[in-house]
Amino acid sequence: xxxxxxxxxxLSVQEGRISILNCxxxxxxxxxxxxxxxxxxxxxxxxxxxxxxxxxxxxGRFTVFLNKSAKHLSLHIVPSQPxxxxxxxxxxxxxxxxxxxxxxxxxxxx
Amino acid sequence: EAQVTQNPRYLITVTGKKLTVTCSQNMxxxxxxxxxxxxxxxxxxxxxxxxxxxxxKGDVPEGYKVSRKExxxxxxILESPSPNQTSLYFCASSQGRYYTEAFFxxxxxxxxx
Numbered sequence: 001x002x003x004x005x006x007x008x009x010x011l012s013v014q015e016g017r018i019s020i021l022n023c024x025x026x027x028x029x030x031x032x033x034x035x036x037x038x039x040x041x042x043x044x045x046x047x048x049x050x051x052x053x054x055x056x057x058x059x060g061r062f063t064v065f066l067n068k069s070a071k072h073l074s075l076h077i078v079p080s081q082p083x084x085x086x087x088x089x090x091x092x093x094x095x096x097x098x099x100x101x102x103x104x105x106x107x108x109x110x
Numbered sequence: 111e112a113q114v115t116q117n118p119r120y121l122i123t124v125t126g127k128k129l130t131v132t133c134s135q136n137m138x139x140x141x142x143x144x145x146x147x148x149x150x151x152x153x154x155x156x157x158x159x160x161x162x163x164x165x166x167k168g169d170v171p172e173g174y175k176v177s178r179k180e181x182x183x184x185x186x187i188l189e190s191p192s193p194n195q196t197s198l199y200f201c202a203s204s205q206g207r208y209y210t211e212a213f214f215x216x217x218x219x220x221x222x223x
Contacts, residue, residue: 002151002152004152006152034211036214041216041217042216042217043114043200043202043213043214043215043216043217044153044200044212044214045214046211046212046213049211089152089153091153096141096158096160096166097155097158097168097169098143098155098168098212099155099169100145100152100153100154100155101152102150102151102152103152
């Protein structure tokens with residue numbers, strides 16, 4: 001059973017606008033959440049993370065928001081750039097294990 | 111250059127023929143893990159290792175073995191591969207469990223016929 005879900009397989013956004021990628025989880029015991037970006041024929045690369053004791057973490061154009069009551073995580077990219085076009089995975093950790101979502105393919109249109 | 115190296119990148123094999131996918135990292139990381147990526151299922155953790163000689167099962171360990179005899183290497187062993195193990199495999203390493211930025215290898219595309 002998928003404990004981390006990304007319900008939108010794809011998303012298209014105009015360059016310069018905001019991209020919002022969403023992630024839902026079922027296990028309230030997850031203690032850390034992460035976002036990874038993946039280009040074709042490459043391994044995922046780390047983007048940003050957030051501890052379960054926080055509700056926001058920002059790094060440049062990337063901000064992750066955590067809503068524990070709703071068990072919901074989102075990644076905001078502002079402004080979106082064509083180079084951001086990739087598949088984005090959210091992940092959650094429980095103990096020493098990691099659980100990933102199915103990914104959202106983001107296309108930023110120039 | 112800091113990297114995680116997997117070999118081979120592509121492999122086609124037959125059912126039941128033992129194979130090993132190697133993984134090596136040059137960052138002196140303690141934590142290493144293996145994932146498989148399948149359409150509609152995302153990445154699923156197979157095994158992980160907290161340090162040398164310390165390994166544990168992830169979410170989908172059936173049909174796989176691992177070993178961690180040296181800190182830099184974490185091979186994935188399929189003793190008797192089956193077609194349902196056809197997948198894209200990734201190895202990853204990180205400094206520790208709480209230092210959560212993981213570095214991933216480029217992936218190994220395995221086809222079992």
